[in-house]
Amino acid sequence: MSSIKEIVYTARVEFGDCDPAGIVWFPNFFRWIDAASRHFFAECGVPRWEETAQTLGVIGTPLVDTHTRFVKAASYGDTLQIAVRITEWRDKSFVQTYRVTRGEDLILECEEVRIFGAKREGGGIRAVPIPPDIRALCA
Amino acid sequence: MSSIKEIVYTARVEFGDCDPAGIVWFPNFFRWIDAASRHFFAECGVPRWEETAQTLGVIGTPLVDTHTRFVKAASYGDTLQIAVRITEWRDKSFVQTYRVTRGEDLILECEEVRIFGAKREGGGIRAVPIPPDIRALCA
Amino acid sequence: MSSIKEIVYTARVEFGDCDPAGIVWFPNFFRWIDAASRHFFAECGVPRWEETAQTLGVIGTPLVDTHTRFVKAASYGDTLQIAVRITEWRDKSFVQTYRVTRGEDLILECEEVRIFGAKREGGGIRAVPIPPDIRALCA
Amino acid sequence: MSSIKEIVYTARVEFGDCDPAGIVWFPNFFRWIDAASRHFFAECGVPRWEETAQTLGVIGTPLVDTHTRFVKAASYGDTLQIAVRITEWRDKSFVQTYRVTRGEDLILECEEVRIFGAKREGGGIRAVPIPPDIRALCA
Numbered sequence: 374m375s376s377i378k379e380i381v382y383t384a385r386v387e388f389g390d391c392d393p394a395g396i397v398w399f400p401n402f403f404r405w406i407d408a409a410s411r412h413f414f415a416e417c418g419v420p421r422w423e424e425t426a427q428t429l430g431v432i433g434t435p436l437v438d439t440h441t442r443f444v445k446a447a448s449y450g451d452t453l454q455i456a457v458r459i460t461e462w463r464d465k466s467f468v469q470t471y472r473v474t475r476g477e478d479l480i481l482e483c484e485e486v487r488i489f490g491a492k493r494e495g496g497g498i499r500a501v502p503i504p505p506d507i508r509a510l511c512a
Numbered sequence: 513m514s515s516i517k518e519i520v521y522t523a524r525v526e527f528g529d530c531d532p533a534g535i536v537w538f539p540n541f542f543r544w545i546d547a548a549s550r551h552f553f554a555e556c557g558v559p560r561w562e563e564t565a566q567t568l569g570v571i572g573t574p575l576v577d578t579h580t581r582f583v584k585a586a587s588y589g590d591t592l593q594i595a596v597r598i599t600e601w602r603d604k605s606f607v608q609t610y611r612v613t614r615g616e617d618l619i620l621e622c623e624e625v626r627i628f629g630a631k632r633e634g635g636g637i638r639a640v641p642i643p644p645d646i647r648a649l650c651a
Numbered sequence: 652m653s654s655i656k657e658i659v660y661t662a663r664v665e666f667g668d669c670d671p672a673g674i675v676w677f678p679n680f681f682r683w684i685d686a687a688s689r690h691f692f693a694e695c696g697v698p699r700w701e702e703t704a705q706t707l708g709v710i711g712t713p714l715v716d717t718h719t720r721f722v723k724a725a726s727y728g729d730t731l732q733i734a735v736r737i738t739e740w741r742d743k744s745f746v747q748t749y750r751v752t753r754g755e756d757l758i759l760e761c762e763e764v765r766i767f768g769a770k771r772e773g774g775g776i777r778a779v780p781i782p783p784d785i786r787a788l789c790a
Numbered sequence: 791m792s793s794i795k796e797i798v799y800t801a802r803v804e805f806g807d808c809d810p811a812g813i814v815w816f817p818n819f820f821r822w823i824d825a826a827s828r829h830f831f832a833e834c835g836v837p838r839w840e841e842t843a844q845t846l847g848v849i850g851t852p853l854v855d856t857h858t859r860f861v862k863a864a865s866y867g868d869t870l871q872i873a874v875r876i877t878e879w880r881d882k883s884f885v886q887t888y889r890v891t892r893g894e895d896l897i898l899e900c901e902e903v904r905i906f907g908a909k910r911e912g913g914g915i916r917a918v919p920i921p922p923d924i925r926a927l928c929a
């Protein structure tokens with residue numbers, strides 16, 4: 374029997390995160406989701422990307438695909454809980470999912486595909502095979 | 513025979529749009545996509561949301577769903593072309609798509625579902641039926 | 652003998668807050684400073700601006716002047732403390748100051764002039780006299 | 791007789807740049823100011839910071855001090871002109887000024903002190919003497 378690790382990241386919605394309609398301007402949700410993604414790795418004991426750039430050549434986890442479903446609006450003063458999991462490990466990518474809630478309310482659900490990225494000769498980023506050490510830390 | 517209206521929005525990538533890996537931090541792509549969405553309506557002759565709030569009760573086009581596939585990284589100094597279309601009109605929502613390129617390079621593709629939003633009594637946002645006047649302008 | 656109220660706001664620096672040089676991209680400091688400004692009023696018991704717009708005509712506290720001195724860089728993983736005070740009340744404006752630290756390190760100091768803003772007929776914002784109720788809450 | 795070089799950067803204000811009061815949320819002005827700062831150097835022929843990091847050790851122009859006076863509000867749909875100059879060269883810093891206008895309207899004025907920054911051993915950033923080649927390009 375196994376369970377999937379889940380880490381919760383908390384975000385406060387501020388006045389400046391909202392648009393003239395008075396609700397969160399949606400790119401800000403992706404700001405928090407990206408912070409929650411790295412928070413997941415940090416909580417699992419994965420070092421800063423500056424350090425993994427030296428040791429593994431990994432400069433971060435660039436996004437390849439996101440599918441996000443927005444259910445309820447949020448506004449300033451709200452506190453959001455973002456529950457993060459890695460639900461699938463592939464050869465050179467992984468699936469990371471997010472469930473954003475405000476108390477009992479579901480705000481959004483997001484499913485991403487990310488890679489571990491390395492600098493490509495001549496510019497740009499390439500995917501490297503999932504580093505076993507990082508995967509072990511996140512299990 | 514008919515054709516779908518396509519409007520192109522141009523964005524410059526700035527230094528501050530990039531992260532410590534030197535590439536665009538992905539929430540900024542959604543910043544430009546949202547700007548391109550409204551630019552589409554503006555180019556079609558749809559008034560500012562402040563005005564439609566008075567005339568139609570429509571305060572904007574909140575996002576319900578986004579599916580985005582990131583193909584190539586971009587960095588500061590790049591100029592991005594964002595080609596926008598509305599590919600489907602439903603009763604209370606519509607599908608808006610984006611193709612982001614840098615010259616010949618495909619950077620990302622995005623498909624969204626949005627609604628025309630009105631203030632709900634007691635807070636929050638609700639979808640209204642597609643306003644015929646807006647649809648006519650965008651055809 | 653009197654003392655000035657000081658409220659501390661905490662901000663985490665995230666990966667996406669940093670630029671290709673690996674340090675906080677400075678507009679993000681102003682994002683946190685603005686959040687700390689409203690947090691000050693919220694902690695003093697001042698209602699949301701939506702509510703004061705109804706009761707007092709006050710839609711927020713627009714910035715009139717900022718003088719900010721940056722002392723040390725910060726990077727992702729850092730936790731910042733932002734100590735906020737109102738150091739002067741004028742007829743139609745007030746001075747709000749911020750001291751941002753990371754443990755013992757001073758990161759920046761900021762002194763602002765803000766107003767209580769109301770919608771102006773025909774568009775734009777105008778300053779209103781300091782509302783006595785708000786000033787009393789903040790003393 | 792001499793004249794100071796002035797470069798103009800143009801920014802469009804988008805819906806998402808505005809806050810619930812319907813006006814530009816002020817940290818976004820600093821986003822545009824920072825873009826205008828680098829645009830000045832780019833127009834003068836200074837290479838990307840990635841390249842100067844290799845040739846001169848210069849990773850960018852971190853901000854040391856800003857004094858900004860906000861005169862009029864702006865909102866989405868506005869086009870802003872940002873006129874940039876370098877008004878003073880010191881040993882290890884320089885003064886860069888910005889005048890932001892919308893047609894005839896003055897929106898804000900900003901005066902900054904910046905340095906040419908290099909990575910410091912053990913982390914952080916230090917100021918280097920003004921590189922003569924860069925100064926010559928900007929004269």
